Amino acid sequence: MSAREDHDWDLAVVGAGIAGLTAARVAASRGLRVCAWDALSPGGRLVNIGEVVGYPGVKTTGPDLMSALLEEAMAAGVEIAYGEVTAVAPGFAVTSAEGDAAARAVVVATGLTDGGLDVPGDWTGRGVATCATCDGPLHAGKPVVVVGDDEWAAHEARELTAFASRVTIVAPGEPRWSAAPDGIEVRRGTVTGVLGEDRMTGLALADGTELDAGGVFVYTGARPRAELISDAPGLFAAGDVAGTTPYLVAAAADGLHAGLAAVEYLEES
Ligand SMILES: Cc1cc2nc3c(=O)[nH]c(=O)nc-3n(C[C@H](O)[C@H](O)[C@H](O)COP(=O)(O)OP(=O)(O)OC[C@H]3O[C@@H](n4cnc5c(N)ncnc54)[C@H](O)[C@@H]3O)c2cc1C
Structure with a gap:
């Protein structure tokens, strides 16, 4: 043909x-x-x-x-x-x-x-990322947050434990991963804002709490x-x-x- x-x-x-x-x-x-x-x-x-x-x-x-x-x-x-x-x-x-x-x-x-957060401001390149293998090393020794509730959010969170001092998952929905990631705190909730001036220093959650974080890896909103x-x-x-x-x-x-x-x-x- x-x-x-x-x-x-x-x-x-x-x-x-x-x-x-x-x-x-x-x-x-x-x-x-x-x-x-x-x-x-x-x-x-x-x-x-x-x-x-x-x-x-x-x-x-x-x-x-x-x-x-x-x-x-x-x-x-x-x-x-x-x-x-x-x-x-x-x-x-x-x-x-x-x-x-x-x-x-x-x-x-x-x-x-790519996924994204529904928050005020453009934080791309200032702490908000969508790829653990690419941007994980930039956060060596700092706390990071993963936003997502599927298999790949959990997988990326596991990879980030090699770099970050602490990894927290914020899951907007009921977690759908096959196995809970060991040693990683999982919180149900949604992110309402990114804290910081030039670079992010943390996240505000819908329940009124704040989380310290040098970076956030987003796996929702795709x-x-x-x-x-x-x-x-x-x-x-x-x-x-x-x-x-x-x-x-x-x-x-x-x-x-x-x-x-x-x-x-x-x-x-
Ligand atoms: C963080 C993460 C980790 C994952 N890990 C795994 C895993 O370990 N195992 C697994 O089974 N699945 C994994 N997945 C899921 C898997 O990666 C996807 O299901 C799969 O890659 C989808 O393949 P695709 O070819 O449909 O799309 P993609 O891989 O997204 O490819 C689409 C391509 O189209 C190109 N493109 C888009 N628009 C245009 C345009 N207008 N013109 C020209 N080119 C364009 C893009 O540049 C891209 O190269 C993961 C997903 C995520 C988000």
Whole structure:
């Protein structure tokens, strides 16, 4: 199967995380001409995961799994393009920061936004972070707070114990993690404000208490980056953006299904 003359690609994949790279590899290995765009770098969330947990039969780190996925995709013939895709018009005309292209089918695998706190002021880079492996070392010897109630908030809290003098989890909802993190205080509550002037010194909670903290790692408030999804025939969504259970294995499986669905669609059109 080859691209029609009036199209640059058979399949455009938007977002080269585990879902997008899996969809791209599957389609390329069946003979399609596939390009995968990423706004940052291939790998998506994997790039910021230290030890990967919950991936059946695999013991690895995020960057190592990312390298293996990228290598497999490129070996199958996938071309990687860098740049944020800003529009997917009917047809499909793909508009990106690095230029435009035309494709016969599209897989959108753009994942979730980072989490955020619903508090006054912009505290980004002044103590509020979303990645323990990236920003944890900046808080060596200081108390930090993790805001979140899911498996990944607990996982990140465990990683932060290697750096911080004390880690406290503030869980807005009923905790959904598989195992309570050992030696970490868990408080139910919501954050109403960040304390401090140039940099944060603590957090105010809805129950009126305050917590000393040099940094806060936020794992709530993420939402699907779904702006490019439409119901156009030939457009498929995969991974976290499509609402799959937010695990690597689920995103990979969803990417596989989307890649195969795109192949079937192009064979029939
Ligand atoms: C802190 C944390 C730790 C986790 N740890 C684990 C773990 O140990 N084990 C596990 O199974 N799961 C873990 N997860 C869940 C897992 O990381 C996700 O479910 C999975 O990465 C989703 O993959 P994805 O391909 O759908 O999206 P992502 O990995 O988010 O990839 C989306 C990609 O799309 C790109 N993109 C977005 N918009 C555009 C655009 N407009 N144009 C071009 N590119 C775009 C992004 O740059 C990104 O590279 C963790 C999640 C979090 C938050």
